[in-house]
Amino acid sequence: xxxVVNVNKLFGDNHVLKDISTSFEPGKVSMxxxxxxxxxxxxxxxxxxxxxxxxxxxxxxxxxxxxxxxxFKTQIRQELGMVFQGGALFTSSTVEENVRFPLDxxxxxxxxxxxxxxxxxxxxxGIKNANKLYPTEISGGMQKRVAIARAIVLNPKYLCCDExxxxxxxxxxxxxxxxxxxxxxxxxxxxxxxxxxxxxxxxIADSIxxxxxxxxxxQGTKDDIFNTDNKELNDFVFASELCKKIKKETT
Amino acid sequence: MVIIAxxxxxxxxxxxxxxxxxxxxxxxxxxxxxxxxxxxxxxxxVAIVSIFMGAVLTLQVAINFENPLIPRYLIGLSARDxxxxxxxxxxxxxxxxxxxxxxxASEIGTMKITEQIDALEIMGVNPANYxxxxxxxxALFTFPFLNLMSIILGIVGGLLIAVFTDVVSVFNYxxxxxxxxxxxxxxxxxxxxxxxxxxxxxxxSFYGYYTEGGxxxxxxxxxxxxxxxxIMILLFNLILTQLLLT
Numbered sequence: 001x002x003x004v005v006n007v008n009k010l011f012g013d014n015h016v017l018k019d020i021s022t023s024f025e026p027g028k029v030s031m032x033x034x035x036x037x038x039x040x041x042x043x044x045x046x047x048x049x050x051x052x053x054x055x056x057x058x059x060x061x062x063x064x065x066x067x068x069x070x071x072f073k074t075q076i077r078q079e080l081g082m083v084f085q086g087g088a089l090f091t092s093s094t095v096e097e098n099v100r101f102p103l104d105x106x107x108x109x110x111x112x113x114x115x116x117x118x119x120x121x122x123x124x125x126g127i128k129n130a131n132k133l134y135p136t137e138i139s140g141g142m143q144k145r146v147a148i149a150r151a152i153v154l155n156p157k158y159l160c161c162d163e164x165x166x167x168x169x170x171x172x173x174x175x176x177x178x179x180x181x182x183x184x185x186x187x188x189x190x191x192x193x194x195x196x197x198x199x200x201x202x203x204i205a206d207s208i209x210x211x212x213x214x215x216x217x218x219q220g221t222k223d224d225i226f227n228t229d230n231k232e233l234n235d236f237v238f239a240s241e242l243c244k245k246i247k248k249e250t251t
Numbered sequence: 252m253v254i255i256a257x258x259x260x261x262x263x264x265x266x267x268x269x270x271x272x273x274x275x276x277x278x279x280x281x282x283x284x285x286x287x288x289x290x291x292x293x294x295x296x297v298a299i300v301s302i303f304m305g306a307v308l309t310l311q312v313a314i315n316f317e318n319p320l321i322p323r324y325l326i327g328l329s330a331r332d333x334x335x336x337x338x339x340x341x342x343x344x345x346x347x348x349x350x351x352x353x354x355x356a357s358e359i360g361t362m363k364i365t366e367q368i369d370a371l372e373i374m375g376v377n378p379a380n381y382x383x384x385x386x387x388x389x390a391l392f393t394f395p396f397l398n399l400m401s402i403i404l405g406i407v408g409g410l411l412i413a414v415f416t417d418v419v420s421v422f423n424y425x426x427x428x429x430x431x432x433x434x435x436x437x438x439x440x441x442x443x444x445x446x447x448x449x450x451x452x453x454x455x456s457f458y459g460y461y462t463e464g465g466x467x468x469x470x471x472x473x474x475x476x477x478x479x480x481x482i483m484i485l486l487f488n489l490i491l492t493q494l495l496l497t
Contacts, residue, residue, distance in 0.1 A: 048373055077375035088370035091361075102374055105274050 001025055002047065002158060002190050007056030009042055016042045017053070018214040026157070026190045029181050029204045033196060034211035035236060041162065043211060044194045048082055048160050049073055060158065078106055081151030081189075083161040083180075087143040089135040089150070095122070096131040099150045106154065121149040125179060141172035145179070152183060159184065159191045165200055177203045198237055201225075210236065261457050267379035268387070268453070281385040289351050289386060289452070290393025294400070296350060297343055301334075301401040304342070305408025308333055313418035326419045327427020330409040332436065339401035340440045341488050344447035347394070348480040352455040355386060356476035359459025360469040368460070383456040390448035398444040402437070439495050446491060447484050454480045 002024040009017035016039045024030040034040045045051040047058055049065060058065045060076050068076075089098050099121055103114045122131065125145040135143055144164055151159055161180060165173035181204040184191040195201065201208060202222055210218040210233050218233045225237055238246075272278035312329045359382060362368050371378040406428060413424040455476035462472040 050369055050372065074375040077373055080373065082370065082373040084366045084370060086365055088366040090367055090370075091365075104277055105374065105376060 001059075001061055002192065003057075003059040004043070004047065005057045005059070007043070007046055007053045007058065009039075009046060009051060009053050016214050017046065020056070020211075020214075020216045022209050022216055022219060024190050024192050025207070027185060027188045028206035029184050029191045029193060030207045030209065031201055031205040032192065032194045032209045032211060033198075033201060033236070034217075035196065038211045039214040040194050040196075040211045044160060044162055044192065047192065048080065049077065078102075078154060079157045081154070081156035081159045083144065083147045083151050083159070083164050085163045085166055087135065087140075087147040089143055089146055091135050094132050094134055095127065095138065095146050098135065098146060099153055102150065102154050117153060118149075121153050122146070124152070124183070125149045126175075141168050141176065144168065144176050148176075148179060148183070152187070152189075155187065156189060159189045161191070161193045163195055163197075164193060165195070165197060170199065173197065173199065174203060180204065201237075212236075260461065261453075264379055264383075264457055264460060265453065267377060268383045268456075270377060270380050272380055272384065273376055278381075278385065281381070282389055285385045285389035286393055288354075289389045290397065293347060293350060293393075293397060296346065297397045297401050298404055300343070300346060301339065301404040302408040302411075304338055305330060305334060305405030306412045307408075308338070308405070309409035309412045309424070310416075310418060313412075323419055323423040324427035324430055327409065327413075327424040328430050329427075330424075331406055331428050331432070334402050334405035335436045335440050338405060339398050340443040340447065341484065343397065343401050344394075344444060344451065344484050345481055347397075347447075348451050348455075348484060349477050351390070352451050352476045352480045353473045355452060355455035356459040356462075356473040357469055359383075359456055360462035360472045363460060363462045364465060364469060379460065383453070383460070386456060387449055387452045390452045391445055394444045394448040395441050398440055399437075402440070439491075442495065443488065443491050446487050450483045450487060451480045454483060 004020055004022050004024075007017055007020045008015070020043060032040045032043060042051060046053045046066075053066055057067070060079070063072075063076065065073065065076055089095075090101065093101070096118055099118045100114055103109060103117060107114070109117070118131075122128075125148050127142060127145050127149065130138055130142060130146075135146070138146070148164075159180070164180060165176045168176065177200045180191060180193065183189065193200065193204075205222045208218075208220055208222060208225070209216055210230075212218075212232045218228065218230045220228065225233070228234065309326060309330045312326045313323075316323070316326055316329075359368075362382070368378045368382070371381060410421070410424060413419050413421045458472040458476040458479070459469075462468050
């Protein structure tokens, strides 16, 4: 479980995160949603340690992360998989080398054991016959899959995804969403997905945090969304005519 | 203020760079890759520039030493000392600042804006150490060899002028090469190039590492890396010459 307790983050006078408190449970896909500039990426970066909160704490299974030393942070990071918006694959390495990289760094496994694990992870995300290709030689959807394979190769306890289906066509986006959901349930991972794609939310979200102007404005499940009278959330979720129509029919 | 802040950031980055690598095996692999990238891939440019500059240097000295009171063998001596003292260390490093420096800054800058550096950090790797230290060490290892190669090829370039033209005889040229040879000049040249190797790789890495934005900013970082590397090379050339030769 990941717990965020009273986290504040300021950039100069700009108070980006205001006293955010929430928790993310294992085996569930927790989604952080909000408009562009609402602070959701900053929150995710604070959780994974790329930004240091000005105040507040973040706990990974009761282990305080933000104020811990580098050695401890490194230990927790080895239990954390991250899928970046653009994939962040190493362009000078092949697909296979990208997935093997964490194994090379942190395990003493033999070459064949590593290869077996790499093949398993790539197969799990549905990548076939692309092991020797470079990231620039594969499609955006495949890059996201490889990024997920790299993120799960060390059997992480926590998985964070920053807009995993941005820039993908709707069908591929759904496949990526389902893959994240399946992996989360299969390995009982604490998964946090940062998105503003409502299709993803409706597809796989087990719990939702709506960030509005740096505040944890609303928290609930995807079913709760249809029944809430929270104006800001309704404005965000049902912005399009199609969504308004769906809500009308549902309620 | 910006300069002071940048100097602070530079030294802060260097503290991160000079720490223990996470995995020695991977570090050694990266070191070998950088030797190829930084050193071996620079051999051709260094060789071509050195031969032609050695040849031109010999021609120009010969043209300027028209006075019959000046012995002709001084043409060989001048070519040799100019190559050792200045050309094969400073000028070659100015060229390498352009080739290697821009390459390093754009490589690391692109990694930065495509979140590859963040990905390394999230994996528990010290990105500064993983990316920059092998480059600095590879440059420190290969630049002295490039320096020696440049000296030899520059002298060979001059010799070709002696062989194929009549501005100086081969005998006088070779006699000049051997005349009043000061071995310390080679040591001085090697010391200089070691400093320049660190300057080029660390400054270029610094500008790449702190790139923010997009492709345009990568280009700007690359330009800054080359400009500031050149300025620092010239400054340290002056300081080291003052310290070592006077």
